[in-house]
Amino acid sequence: MIDSERWFLLNAAYGRAILLTQLIEQRASLQIALWHSLKSRGGDEAFAEKYDELRRLPFGSLIKIGVKEGAISKEDVDSLNQYRKLRNILVHELGDAIIFRLFTKEDSDNVIRELKSIAEDFEGFAKELLKTVEFLFELAGGNLDDVSRKLSNLLTQLGKLDVFGPPPPDLSGGRNKVKGQN
Numbered sequence: 001m002i003d004s005e006r007w008f009l010l011n012a013a014y015g016r017a018i019l020l021t022q023l024i025e026q027r028a029s030l031q032i033a034l035w036h037s038l039k040s041r042g043g044d045e046a047f048a049e050k051y052d053e054l055r056r057l058p059f060g061s062l063i064k065i066g067v068k069e070g071a072i073s074k075e076d077v078d079s080l081n082q083y084r085k086l087r088n089i090l091v092h093e094l095g096d097a098i099i100f101r102l103f104t105k106e107d108s109d110n111v112i113r114e115l116k117s118i119a120e121d122f123e124g125f126a127k128e129l130l131k132t133v134e135f136l137f138e139l140a141g142g143n144l145d146d147v148s149r150k151l152s153n154l155l156t157q158l159g160k161l162d163v164f165g166p167p168p169p170d171l172s173g174g175r176n177k178v179k180g181q182n
Contacts, residue, residue: 006108010098013115020122021087027129028062028072028080029054034136035071047140059084083125090118 002010033051040046054062063080066072072080101107134144 002108009112010108010115013112013119017090017115017119017122020119020126021090023126024083024122024129025059025062026055027126027133028066030133031129031136032062032066032069032071034133034140036069038136038140039069059087086118
């Protein structure tokens, strides 16, 4: 039987891979929307409309639109389709296979290792897509230094927030204060 530590590691590895699928699909949508914006010379408005449309599509449809509009090269289609196949297995089929392996073979270490490997591959693919997105962003007149600076400022501000939310209101009328506390 799998122990709680292995369950945690398995869920963490699976969760990371799934989150990276979302990142890949977001970056592919960004690439196509940026290309559309450049091609149509529609600027920010054309980009925003196209991105909003694309981010809701199934990934196979997204690839078809990207190829049709010239935003995705024929060479990249093979990589994107390979990713799509693995993503579909991960999302739709892997759960049953994992459960089967865990209960019949008690193979948790290998399952975790395989999920981590998938996540690493997805992360590398996401980085490659980001290079294209950054290139198109700069072609559209964007400044990556400005984006980096703004993100840094945002992260600094977010770091100051209490992630658990504001403290609950003191409904005791001050009767529950600890000695020495104002």
